[in-house]
Amino acid sequence: MAIQKHIKLLVQLLIVALAFGIANGQGLKLGFYQKTCPRAEGIVWRTTANHIYRAPSLAAALLRMHFHDCFVRGCDGSVLLNSTKNNVAEKDGIPNLSIRGFQVIDAAKTAVEAACPGVVSCSDILALVARDAIHQIKGPYWPVPLGRRDGRVSIASETLTQLPAPFANITQLKANFASKGLSVKDLAVLSGGHTVGISHCSTITTRIYNFTGKGDTDPSIDPNYVPKLKSRCVPNDKTTLLSMDPGSTKSFDSDYYSVVLKRRGLFQSDAELLNDKITRAYVKLQAQSHGRTFFQDFQKSMVKMGKIGVLTGKAGEIRRHCAVIN
Structure with a gap:
């Protein structure tokens, strides 16, 4: 049964890849x-699965990490580097x-290095x-x-x-995504990652x-929702956590768009x-x-995002440890 499921997944992946035309990009x-x-x-799949099984909430964090890596200097693993005495790093x-x-990236890198030293990049x-985390x-x-x-x-x-x-307002968001080669539709689609x-x-x-x-509330928020937000968050509260998609924060689905349409999106x-x-x-x-x-749509936009500013060929390096340059 497990083999049949794996074969089915590979077939689906091949079909999607051919549809996107991204086998070489x-x-x-x-x-x-x-x-x-x-x-x-x-190896990466199994390592990720081990962590997501124990802490499913890491999936959203890892998706965000990939997004933040790609939007600064491209998808080059620069978000993984530690600061040094001479430089404050992205993280x-x-x-x-x-x-x-x-820790998930480090564990996967360690396992891959044990099998193939110096071959697979951190990015x-x-x-x-x-x-893998989102699929899991x-x-x-x-x-x-x-x-x-x-x-x-x-x-x-x-x-x-x-x-x-x-x-950010919509003009700033559109300009930001356009600067990365992403469309307005990509903005709408990738915002859906806030479903987790x-x-x-x-x-x-x-x-x-x-x-x-002037002590007022953003008028774009559903006024009936404001009291609930205020009951959760007092002024200057820096510790309380909020769900991006209340009621479905651990499930990757389309509920986020219903929340936004009701004017209950968490961020401006x-x-x-x-x-x-x-x-x-x-959204509608x-x-x-x-x-x-x-x-x-999310599949397509994630493929596009994963190509932003990549280093290939002889550019960059293959780090032995993801937090430090060789």
Whole structure:
């Protein structure tokens, strides 16, 4: 039964890959390590599964880590590097202080290094782990063409200029995604990743207590929802956790779009999806059709995102340890 399931998954992956036409893109290709480290993808899958089984909430964290890596200097594993005495790295930038799950990447890298020393990049491992983790919580499974190499530069200040902020408006969000080669539809689709995961009250206290500096509430929030948010988050609360998609925070589904349509999106950036005709139409489509095309769309957008600014060929390096350059 397990073998049949695995074969079915491989067939589905092949069909999706052919449909996307991404077998060779920007120097990346499916099965890149087939000859040099044929067990790599299986090792990463098993390592990820071991962690997700014990802590399913890590799936959202690992997806976020991959997103934050790709949006700063491209998908080069720079988010994994530690700061040094001469440099503050991305992981210590303000938007990344809440990132977690580095132990999963380190465990996968250790296991792969034991099988094939110096062959598989940390950036490829991160891309695979993010995909595997989401699929292991019943999310979509997308093809991950490989061949990324690891960057040697990681600068904390770049996280402030390159990552979309939770308080960004729709114009800023569209410009940010466009600068990465992603479309307005990709913005709507990838925002759906907020169907899983948590955030802190500190990200929304301004929205509910002092939106314009006059002690007011963001008018884009459903007024009937504000009392519930205030009951959870007091002013200056920096510790209380909130679900991005209440009631379905551990399940990868399309409920996020129903939440946004009800004007109950947690971030201002979620609410802003209703302020553009393309993103608004996508939100309505998924909310009203119960996510009819969401999984397929998410697969396609994740493949596109995974190609942002990749280093291939002789660029970059293959790190032996993901947190430090060779």
